[in-house]
Amino acid sequence: MKKILIVDDExxxxxxxxxxxxxxxxxxxxxxxxxxxxxxxxxEAPDMVILDVMMPNVDGYDVCQxxxxxxxxxxxxxxxxxxxxxxxxxxxxxxxxxxxYLTKPFxxxxxxxxxxxxxxx
Numbered sequence: 001m002k003k004i005l006i007v008d009d010e011x012x013x014x015x016x017x018x019x020x021x022x023x024x025x026x027x028x029x030x031x032x033x034x035x036x037x038x039x040x041x042x043x044e045a046p047d048m049v050i051l052d053v054m055m056p057n058v059d060g061y062d063v064c065q066x067x068x069x070x071x072x073x074x075x076x077x078x079x080x081x082x083x084x085x086x087x088x089x090x091x092x093x094x095x096x097x098x099x100x101y102l103t104k105p106f107x108x109x110x111x112x113x114x115x116x117x118x119x120x121x
Contacts, residue, residue: 003046004115005029007037007063008081009055017050020108021115034058038066046076048118050111051098053082053089061096068097077118081106 004026006017014030021028029044031037035057041049049067053060060080067073078100080093085103093101099118102111 003027003029003044003048005031005037005040005044005046005049007031007034007049007055007060008052009033010052013052013081016108017111020112024112034060034063037063041067041073041076045073048077048079048115050079050081050115053080053084053093061092064093064096064098077121079111079114079118081111 004021006014006028008014009032014032018028018030029040029046031040033056037049037051038058049063051060051063060082064078067076067078078098080098080101081104082089082101083104090101100114102114
């Protein structure tokens with residue numbers, strides 16, 4: 001597990017996660033919306049995508065659906081990291097093929113632990 005794409009329209013989340021994951025030895029890419037995320041997925045084929053649900057242009061659900069519809073990306077791990085915390089939102093994300101759904105606000109320590117666990121699978 002080397003490449004991680006972080007997709008979020010909140011600059012503070014992008015900056016802090018990019019710093020933490022880079023420090024952890026990962027090659028990190030960032031996208032500020034779903035359109036940018038799709039371009040980076042095609043260009044870099046990351047091992048993992050950390051994905052917000054509510055974003056301009058293309059939302060996180062659509063990005064996840066695209067990843068799961070492409071045979072070449074089946075290895076990709078998808079983590080939703082979203083303020084949408086209702087049970088139906090979480091279930092929708094998992095049904096779409098996400099490996100994990102975490103809600104905001106979140107513990108960075110817990111997120112890093114979950115990333116390491118998923119990376120070992």
